[in-house]
Amino acid sequence: MKELLSGNEAVARGAFEAGVKLAAAYPGTPSTEILENIAARFPSIYAEWSPNEKVAFEVGIGGSMGGGRSLVTMKHVGVNVAADPLMTFAYTGVNAGFVFVSADDPEMHSSQNEQDNRFFAKFAQIPLLEPSDSQESKDMVRTAMEISEEFDTPVMLRMTTRISHSKSVVELNDPVEVSHKQFDRDVAKYVMLPAHARLRHTKVVERLAKLAEYAENSPLNRIEDYGTKIGIITGGISYQYVKEIMPDTDVFKIGFGFPLPLKKIKKFVEAHERVLVVEELEPHYEEIIRAAGMTSVRGKEFFGREGELSPRRVAEGMHKAGILEKAPEIGFKPAELFPRPPVLCPGCPHRGMFTVLKKLKATVTGDIGCYTLGTVEPLGALHTCICMGASIGNAIGMEKVNGSKEPVVAVLGDSTFLHSGITGLMDAVYNKSNITTIIADNRITAMTGGQQTPATGYTLMGEETQSVDFVKLVEALGVESVRTIDPLNYEETLAVMKEEMARPGPSVVITTRPCVLMPRRVMDVPYEVILEDCNGCSACFRIGCPAIFPSKELAKGKFPKAEIDATHCTGCTLCAQICRPEAIVMKQPAEKVK
Amino acid sequence: MDNQIKNIFIAGVGGQGVLLASELLSEAAIVSGYDVKKSEVHGMSQRGGVVSSHVRIGKKVFSPIIPYGQADIILSFEQAEGLGAIDWLSPTGKMVISSTRLVPPSANFGKLSYPEDPVAEIRKRTDNVILVDAEKMALELGNIRLVNTILLAVASPFIGFERNVWEEAIKKLVKPKYVDLNLKAFSQGYELAGSEVKA
Ligand SMILES: Cc1ncc(C[n+]2csc(CCOP(=O)(O)OP(=O)(O)O)c2C)c(N)n1
Numbered sequence: 186m187k188e189l190l191s192g193n194e195a196v197a198r199g200a201f202e203a204g205v206k207l208a209a210a211y212p213g214t215p216s217t218e219i220l221e222n223i224a225a226r227f228p229s230i231y232a233e234w235s236p237n238e239k240v241a242f243e244v245g246i247g248g249s250m251g252g253g254r255s256l257v258t259m260k261h262v263g264v265n266v267a268a269d270p271l272m273t274f275a276y277t278g279v280n281a282g283f284v285f286v287s288a289d290d291p292e293m294h295s296s297q298n299e300q301d302n303r304f305f306a307k308f309a310q311i312p313l314l315e316p317s318d319s320q321e322s323k324d325m326v327r328t329a330m331e332i333s334e335e336f337d338t339p340v341m342l343r344m345t346t347r348i349s350h351s352k353s354v355v356e357l358n359d360p361v362e363v364s365h366k367q368f369d370r371d372v373a374k375y376v377m378l379p380a381h382a383r384l385r386h387t388k389v390v391e392r393l394a395k396l397a398e399y400a401e402n403s404p405l406n407r408i409e410d411y412g413t414k415i416g417i418i419t420g421g422i423s424y425q426y427v428k429e430i431m432p433d434t435d436v437f438k439i440g441f442g443f444p445l446p447l448k449k450i451k452k453f454v455e456a457h458e459r460v461l462v463v464e465e466l467e468p469h470y471e472e473i474i475r476a477a478g479m480t481s482v483r484g485k486e487f488f489g490r491e492g493e494l495s496p497r498r499v500a501e502g503m504h505k506a507g508i509l510e511k512a513p514e515i516g517f518k519p520a521e522l523f524p525r526p527p528v529l530c531p532g533c534p535h536r537g538m539f540t541v542l543k544k545l546k547a548t549v550t551g552d553i554g555c556y557t558l559g560t561v562e563p564l565g566a567l568h569t570c571i572c573m574g575a576s577i578g579n580a581i582g583m584e585k586v587n588g589s590k591e592p593v594v595a596v597l598g599d600s601t602f603l604h605s606g607i608t609g610l611m612d613a614v615y616n617k618s619n620i621t622t623i624i625a626d627n628r629i630t631a632m633t634g635g636q637q638t639p640a641t642g643y644t645l646m647g648e649e650t651q652s653v654d655f656v657k658l659v660e661a662l663g664v665e666s667v668r669t670i671d672p673l674n675y676e677e678t679l680a681v682m683k684e685e686m687a688r689p690g691p692s693v694v695i696t697t698r699p700c701v702l703m704p705r706r707v708m709d710v711p712y713e714v715i716l717e718d719c720n721g722c723s724a725c726f727r728i729g730c731p732a733i734f735p736s737k738e739l740a741k742g743k744f745p746k747a748e749i750d751a752t753h754c755t756g757c758t759l760c761a762q763i764c765r766p767e768a769i770v771m772k773q774p775a776e777k778v779k
Numbered sequence: 780m781d782n783q784i785k786n787i788f789i790a791g792v793g794g795q796g797v798l799l800a801s802e803l804l805s806e807a808a809i810v811s812g813y814d815v816k817k818s819e820v821h822g823m824s825q826r827g828g829v830v831s832s833h834v835r836i837g838k839k840v841f842s843p844i845i846p847y848g849q850a851d852i853i854l855s856f857e858q859a860e861g862l863g864a865i866d867w868l869s870p871t872g873k874m875v876i877s878s879t880r881l882v883p884p885s886a887n888f889g890k891l892s893y894p895e896d897p898v899a900e901i902r903k904r905t906d907n908v909i910l911v912d913a914e915k916m917a918l919e920l921g922n923i924r925l926v927n928t929i930l931l932a933v934a935s936p937f938i939g940f941e942r943n944v945w946e947e948a949i950k951k952l953v954k955p956k957y958v959d960l961n962l963k964a965f966s967q968g969y970e971l972a973g974s975e976v977k978a
Contacts, residue, residue, distance in 0.1 A: 318816075346820070347843060347844070351817065351843035352816065353814075353815070353817075354809065425841045426841075426842050513847070514848060516868060516870055518904060520862045520865055520866070523859045
C-alpha cells in the first residue's frame, strides 16, 4: 500500500513497523508531529511527552535497557539538553534498539540557531543515518534499530525541516515481530564508574572501526553511475536538489553519514576528474573526506554554510564551480516583500502582562515560547532570549552585576518553566537574587501547537493525570512571595508587579489565564470603538493587538482614531481597560446579529 | 502531463486553507497515477504569518521545493501574497489570484504599507493572470473559507485531472460536514474556469 506521508509521519510509521515499544519526546519544531502521530495512530506504542529532552532521552534509555525498542525525538537544540545522557549512553550501548531523531532546522524557520547536529554523531562516535525523503525516513527507522542492536549503540536519525515537513509517497510494510529482551544486570556495561567506563571506551573505539566497515557495504550509501567525469557526494535533502539540477551526473549518495565509507569514497574520487560535496550547513562530509587525504574534494566554497540549500542554490554553486555553464535564469522581477511578522493573537493573555511590563519600563529577560513575541513592537517589552529556561539565570546574572536598583524581571512559560526553569529559580532563592519571575501559565505548550505538559492534567495518550501545582512547587523551592494574577486585568497586574518588583528577594508571579486558541478557542462578545468618544490617543494601538486598526476618521484633524475588527476581537477587554475616554465598549448584540 | 513536472505554488496567510488546498491537489495527483512531493513552511502560521506550499507532480519528482522561477501555476489566496510570490512564477506560468486583501495591523504602523494595487503590479510583469472574486463567491456560498476550493477549481483545468478526481479528493479530505459546500464551491469555480479557458 502507498500513502503520501510527511517525513515525520513516516518516522512514526517506521517506528510502528520496526516494533518500537516506547517513544518519548519533548515537543519542538520540526520534530513534534512524530510523537503526535505515534500517539494518534499506533496505540501499541507507549508514547509520552517528557518534561524536557534530557528526561525523554533517559526514558528511552530505560526502555532500551528494559528490553523494548525505543525511539526518542527532539528538535536540534533539544540534543544539547539531552547531550549528557547521550555522551555516556554511547559508552554503555543498548539492550534493545535505541534510536533518537534530531530534527535540525536549517534556515531557522522556527528556531534560535541552525546548528548542524551531524557533529553530535561524530562527537559521541555513534552511527548517523540521513534520510532524503519520506520513504527513507520510514525505512531508516527500522534499519537504525537493527544497526543499534547489531553494534550495541544508540543511533542518530537526522532529519531536517524539509524532510520532516515535506510529503512524498511511501510504500508501507507490515510491522516486524521483535521479541522482548530481558534486562541483564550487567553492571560493567550499565554502571559507568570510571573503571567500567574505561573498558567501555575501548569498546566504543572498536565499535567505530566495525561500523566503518559496515558503512563500506551498507546499501544506504550508493553510487549512481552515469559515466560522467564529474562526481557529486551528497546526502539528505541536498541529494534531491542535486538530482533536480543534474539528474544524469554521477552521484555518491550518502545515507549512512557517520562513520563515512572512506574506502568506497576514495574509489569514487579516484574514478572522477573532479568531485564536489553538496551538503547543507556545515562541511561535515567534506572535512572528514579531506582529512582522509582526498584534498582535491571541495564543496563549501561554492555552496555556503548558512541557511537551507535549494535547487537554485545548488545550481548557482555549480555555476560558480564552473560545472554548469549558465547561471540559473532569473524570472520575473521580485516585488518588495510585504512583511507579515508573527504577532501575539487577539486576546492572548501574554499581551496584558507585557503591556504592564512596558509601562513599568522593566528590564525583561525572556525565554522561548509565544511570549517571545513580546519583543515585537509596539510592545517591545522583552529584551533577551537565548534558549529554553535561560530567563531566570540571565536575570540573576544581570542583577548580580548591576545591583537591584534597576529591577529585572524574568518571563517564561509554563512548559518552559517545567522544562528547565525550576533549577534557575532554585538558584535565585539559594543565592538570594533580587529578581521577579513571571511564570506565564497559559496551560499549554502554545508555540509548538498545543501540547500537554505535566501541569495540564492530561498525558499525550489522552489519559487524565496529576497536574503540577505551581504555587506549591515554587513555595517548596523557598520563594516567600508567590502571587497569582489574571494578566488581562490591567490594574491588578500593574499593582502586583509594582509591589513584587520593589520587594527585596526573589518573588514569583504566576499568570493564570489559558491560551485563547488551545485547547479551546475562546471567543467572547467582541468590543467596538465609539468613534465620537475616541480622542486618537493611540494607547490601544500600543498594545499591538491585531484586531485594532487605525480608522479613516481623524481626531483633531490629524491623529487616526481606532477601530476594532469584530471578526478577530475575542472580547478580552484589555484595550477597553486602558482607554482613558472610555470609548471602547462591548459590541451591542443587535449589531452582532446584523 | 507526460514527462514534464508540473510545479504549483500556493500562497496565502495562516487560516486561509493553503494546506488543505495542497493536500487536495496532491491527492488528485496520486489518484491519477503520478509521483508527488509537497513542501511547506508553516512554523508561525497560526499567528497570521505567511503560508506557502510547493506541490510538484510528475512521473518522478526529486526536489520537494520548486526551482525558483519555475512555477507553472501560482494560486494565491491573497493579493499581496500573490505579488510577493511573483518571482517564483515561470515566464510562461499562470497566476490565479483571489481578490482577497488581508491587511495585518503591523501594516498600519510599520515602514512598509500594504501595496496599493498588487494585481496591477503583477500585471506589469505578466498578462497571464486570472483574478477571481473568490471572496465574494465564498461569502455568497456562506463561508469565507471556501476561497481555497474556488481558486483550486479555477486552476484545475490548467493542472489537468478529471473533474471527478477532484471531487473524490474533496470527499476524502474535507471534514464531512463541509463536503457538500466544498463541492458546490468547486463546481462554481470550475464553471468560471470553463469560461476563462474559452476566453
Ligand atoms: C531545547 C528546546 N526544546 C524545544 C524547543 C521548542 N519550543 C520552543 S517554545 C516551546 C514551549 C513553549 O511553551 P510555553 O513555555 O508554555 O510557552 P507558550 O508558547 O505556551 O506561551 C518549545 C517546546 C526549543 N526551542 N528548545
